[in-house]
Amino acid sequence: MTTPCPDTKGYFLTLSCPNRPGIVAAISQTLFDAGANITEAQQFDDTGSGSFFMRIMFDVVKGGRTEADLRGIVDGVAREFGMDYRLHCQSYRPKVMILVSKFDHCLVDLLYRWRIGELPIDPVGIIANHPEDTYRDVDFYGIPFHYLPVTKDTKAQQEARILELVGESHTDLVVLARYMQILSNEMAAALSGRCINIHHSFLPGFKGARPYHQAWNRGVKLIGATAHYVTRDLDEGPIIEQDVERISHADSPEDLIRKGRDIERRVLSRAVRYHIEMRTILNGNKTIVFTS
Structure with missing residues (x-):
């Protein structure tokens, strides 16, 4: 600029x-x-x-x-x-590409906060590995939607197309808003320092699939969510923000999932805000976060 x-x-x-x-x-x-x-x-x-x-x-x-x-x-x-x-x-508005899978609560929350002016970003696209009618109740406000299905055999081509869209739109930040695909090492490297993921678990515990079920099976008393920068190491990138909520023995796995959605939304939105307000600085495998 x-x-x-x-x-x-x-x-x-x-x-x-x-x-x-x-x-x-x-x-x-x-x-x-x-x-x-x-x-x-x-x-x-x-x-x-x-x-x-x-x-x-x-x-x-x-x-x-x-x-x-x-x-x-x-x-x-x-x-x-x-x-x-x-x-x-300070008036700079970063261009943001949002990736999403089936669950849209984080996507909807980011769009809402953008629409009311809470998140000063310019969404340049929404990329999903599910068709558009999956989100028929979501208003995209004219933001381009890209349906990019992915299988084991097509993963390389799908990721190449994502990176093309990131480049063509001059994207500054990629947000994985419950995008339930593991990025390849090549893609993680290409997006280093400008890709934020929300993990539906209080990392480093309960990584991988079905973390709330893992937590329920262990009888945990707190559940949480973690927003972090994406690296080649699965779910081990520098942590930006975390939050927790107390649960009890009476909560079912479905209760944990329901409560977890609320934590995920607020943790991801805070992490995005910290990034765009330049409150985060990478420090090896950690982050320095100057919160307001």
């Missing part, structure tokens, strides 16, 4: 680098010299890895800087400290 960002919107900046004295002072001075006013700042020093993480919100109050200008300015301090950083205007 190279267009000016409205002063009232401002920017997000996240960064990570090896920890050393002077990082906060240097980035603060750099932004001040660029005519910026910091409105919010959060930081974390991971003593275990020796890494430093920071999220900053700021407004450009003078100078009329474009995002390209700011990137050039931040590049200097980033090189000095060996920083990886991301910078976006």
